[in-house]
Amino acid sequence: MFWQTSRHLIDLSRPRVMGIVNVTPDSFFDGGRHLASDAARAHCDRLVQEGADMLDVGGESTRPGAQAPSVQEEIDRVLPVLEHACTLGVPVSVDTSSPALMRAALNAQADIVNDVRALRRPGALEVVAGHPSCGVCLMHMLGEDPATMQQAPVYDDVVAEVAAFLQERMHTLQRAGVSAQRVVLDPGIGFGKTGPHNWELMQRQAEFARLGRPLLVGWSRKSMLGVLIKREASERLPASLAAALAAVQRGAHIVRVHDVAATVDALAVWRRSGLAP
Ligand code: 7PJ
Numbered sequence: 001m002f003w004q005t006s007r008h009l010i011d012l013s014r015p016r017v018m019g020i021v022n023v024t025p026d027s028f029f030d031g032g033r034h035l036a037s038d039a040a041r042a043h044c045d046r047l048v049q050e051g052a053d054m055l056d057v058g059g060e061s062t063r064p065g066a067q068a069p070s071v072q073e074e075i076d077r078v079l080p081v082l083e084h085a086c087t088l089g090v091p092v093s094v095d096t097s098s099p100a101l102m103r104a105a106l107n108a109q110a111d112i113v114n115d116v117r118a119l120r121r122p123g124a125l126e127v128v129a130g131h132p133s134c135g136v137c138l139m140h141m142l143g144e145d146p147a148t149m150q151q152a153p154v155y156d157d158v159v160a161e162v163a164a165f166l167q168e169r170m171h172t173l174q175r176a177g178v179s180a181q182r183v184v185l186d187p188g189i190g191f192g193k194t195g196p197h198n199w200e201l202m203q204r205q206a207e208f209a210r211l212g213r214p215l216l217v218g219w220s221r222k223s224m225l226g227v228l229i230k231r232e233a234s235e236r237l238p239a240s241l242a243a244a245l246a247a248v249q250r251g252a253h254i255v256r257v258h259d260v261a262a263t264v265d266a267l268a269v270w271r272r273s274g275l276a277p
Pocket of ligand 1: 137
């Protein structure tokens with residue numbers, strides 16, 4: 001299976017590692033932005049050295065209750081880092097729901113739009129459809145607002161409902177002229193799901209294969225791991241590795257992770273062991 005993106009045709013015959021680059025300054029002093037973007041550029045270099053197959057650069061925290069940055073603030077944060085990432089020889093995605101940032105990122109040679117809202121913001125679908133070849137990751141989130149998505153999410157059948165949503169969004173893109181070869185799907189671990197919903201998505205992940213497109217999943221350091229093993233985010237690396245391996249064993253094509261070096265090592269052993277499905 002292949003993923004068509006702006007500059008790269010990505011071969012997904014073996015699992016790939018997407019390294020997370022967050023550009024979210026925790027300081028609102030004037031200097032904070034520059035420090036944050038210098039650090040983020042260095043982090044891009046490090047993740048590529050560690051073996052990341054692609055980088056995902058984002059500036060909006062989707063933690064429940066997080067304050068959303070203004071569109072201009074998000075662009076000012078992300079664009080300089082993205083421009084640097086695009087010089088490193090690997091495919092680069094922009095993690096945003098903002099059509100203005102999507103357009104700016106694609107003009108700056110970004111390969112992929114990764115949108116946790118699956119291009120539901122007005123104008124977002126048009127930006128992707130207006131590009132001849134960029135890739136897109138469509139993720140499921142219950143509702144459109146991280147601030148409220150965790151307020152008692154309810155599903156009859158979480159796997160069926162997430163799959164139906166992803167299929168509907170993919171068909172909408174195809175009607176707008178975006179070919180399926182440009183699309184990757186993501187069940188959105190932690191986005192409007194209870195702990196049991198997330199684990200059911202893992203246990204039944206193989207059912208997403210019938211959608212016919214590659215699957216990207218992100219379990220890295222997320223809270224359902226912490227609930228299971230009772231550890232803070234900084235101590236969730238072993239749990240995150242186990243989740244990444246379980247996900248690729250169940251057919252995930254791309255794992256979105258913070259800890260690239262460790263994930264690359266774990267996947268090398270997994271492959272050499274002949275466990276590939
Ligand atoms: C995801 C994401 C994910 C995709 C975030 C975090 C929260 N994009 N952006 N999939 N998660 N495609 O990393 O903890 O799971 S932000």
